[in-house]
Ligand SMILES: Nc1ncnc2c1ncn2[C@@H]1O[C@H](COP(=O)(O)OP(=O)(O)O)[C@@H](O)[C@H]1O
């Protein structure tokens with residue numbers, strides 16, 4: 001995530017606007033409080049949040065699988081599509097469960113949307129071949145779905161969604177069923193794909209690393225509301241509230257002369273000092289950093305992530321530095 005605009009809008013992509021869109025279930029429970037949201041043409045917006053916060057509901061409102069409560073409006077390039085059903089919105093969808101047709105082979109699945117739209121046979125075949133190549137599925141057109149790996153199945157699902165050249169691509173936790181290695185590889189492939197297509201995309205995940213890697217912007221969701229929307233850097237360095245701060249990384253809560261603030265463990269430094277206010281409780285090697293758990297005389301804990309060089313050992317006394325200042329002399333620390 002570079003912070004700079006990453007891709008030109010493709011010819012097919014649309015700008016999406018939600019105005020006053022909420023969703024209340026029969027019985028009165030609220031999945032989504034009324035919200036406004038603008039997604040630029042060609043942008044990838046990630047909806048990030050814990051299970052049950054309303055991500056899928058928001059995605060389904062955009063897709064046309066769900067209608068907003070009275071008063072809510074959905075616009076594609078300024079056109080009111082609130083009453084348009086999904087088949088008339090030209091959206092492509094990809095789900096965690098793949099939702100492939102088991103009775104069709106790979107080519108049959110990828111060509112499905114083309115047949116539904118009445119694309120001529122020869123043109124549909126060309127497009128399917130193009131998609132097989134694009135998704136590195138060459139030679140697998142005749143393969144049965146159950147004979148594919150999880151990663152291949154998700155590539156087929158992506159190819160099927162993209163084949164009819166949708167104006168919007170909606171992805172609901174597409175990688176959640178895959179193991180960590182494959183997830184990272186496919187994440188990179190999806191990122192490259194979204195860049196090259198320039199398509200407007202909304203990508204749902206509960207995984208903050210995935211959100212950081214993919215999104216132009218991230219909308220952090222909490223209990224049916226968007227708590228914050230911005231770049232990964234915005235959310236990480238300037239979280240709007242404790243929920244966002246905690247969801248996109250670890251934090252310590254520090255009382256500084258300027259008031260209380262949240263400080264990431266990697267922004268603290270340690271210096272061995274017999275008069276230091278903290279004692280090392282535990283030092284855990286995590287690979288890129290060592291996570292050091294510290295405690296002061298009052299029992300307050302801090303976590304610091306430091307380079308794996310000359311790390312103080314459990315029992316040693318240290319001074320904790322934040323932006324070059326010692327916490328003990330300038331400020332008191334308190335646990336998050
Ligand atoms: N069809 C439905 N009827 C009633 N409640 C639902 C329905 N679908 C989802 N919910 C509830 O709405 C809330 C938001 O769900 P959802 O949008 O699926 O969250 P997420 O995708 O973030 O996990 C949850 O509390 C969920 O249980």
Ligand SMILES: [Mg+2]
Pocket residue numbers: 055056057172
């Ligand atoms: Mg969901």
